[in-house]
Amino acid sequence: MLAARHERLAHDGVAADRLASRIAEHAEIGATPDGGVCRLALSDADRDGRDRLVAWMHELGLVVQVDRIGNIFGTRAGTEPGAAPVMTGSHLDTVATGGRYDGVYGVMAALEAVRRLDELGLVTRRPIVVAAFSNEEGVRYQPDMMGSLVHAGGLALQDALDTVGIDGTRLGDELARIGYAGDLAVGAIRPHAFVELHIEQGPVLEAEGLAIGAVADLQGISWQEITVEGQSNHAGTTPMRLRRDAGAAAAEIAVFVRELALRAGEPQVATVGRLQLHPDLINVIPARATLSVDLRHTDEARLQQAEAELASFLERLAAERGLTVSSRRLARFEPVVFDERLVRTIEAAAAARGYGVRRMTSGAGHDAQMLARVCPAAMIFVPSAGGLSHNPREHTPAEQLAQGANVLLDVLRRLAG
Ligand code: HGY
């Protein structure tokens, strides 16, 4: 009985080689010399990646819609058109030094699941929608998960369109420039449920030799930009006691946040990813430093505590060094608990295929955390080689990619009826 069931499930599975070749083909768009991918949100490369997805959606006979923040939706009809759709998908934009799986894997696996349903001649009661959300990474325009946040009603469309990027461009202008300022009202598609397939981007599944993560929760995220104003002066003639050195202060802030995370213990993490000095000249004491701080924790109270500790450190630093220190919030999302029934459905689907599976927390932000505001949502993880991500060497073997896609296919069939 079990063998026959495994046999049938194996027969039903997506084609590993086809999924791998779709991902490889898409990774040619915005390819970087080191084997990675750079498709910053709303860049020309992002446009090309979107165009390729839309073409593949049309090939699959999906009805393609684009909303006013550029989210792309491809719908496979169900037998009950009025039924709320089951939605899956992720994002196509990447960080500047990205790999070929973060985001795009979940979108391509969704296309392969749809293709498999067609090949098996299966119809579902509910429509199935494949989504690619705008600006998930938030590296060019903050906050991250912006397209899904607007879809979920967490950020006003106009505020998103008026966002100015780190390159000084206005988001709405870039969206229009690449031709993805769609006319579908944001949030128009209200899903019955949302499932996102994504690489883990961490070390857990590989270390435990497991194929699937059933993601039960996702940690809180706090992003801020800190500006330190001091005074430029001559590097040779200015005694240390007379300096108002914004550069030295920025370095102390970076050390402080690292020590704050070590003191707090796991899962507290802290990152200074961006640091600019002005005038950034070898013999001029920096007048200004601008740096980013990314704090994350699974517990909201502990995340607030970390933010408060940093704020009082900044006050002390300003007073002791004669500096002006200010902070601007770039993103703030509380921890999210995913839908218990959906998580169980993922666990059961993985177990039915004989895949090793465990519940886990997502350290990274994802579009699923925003969809969780409007419908039951959960995520499926597959292992990341060496736990590496946001790095050109990001990798997951084709077999493991296919296992994740198979679980997605089974979960979609279960949810869509
Ligand atoms: O920042 C994140 O966690 C995601 O990659 N946007």
Ligand code: MN
């Ligand atoms: Mn991602």
Ligand code: MN
């Ligand atoms: Mn990412």
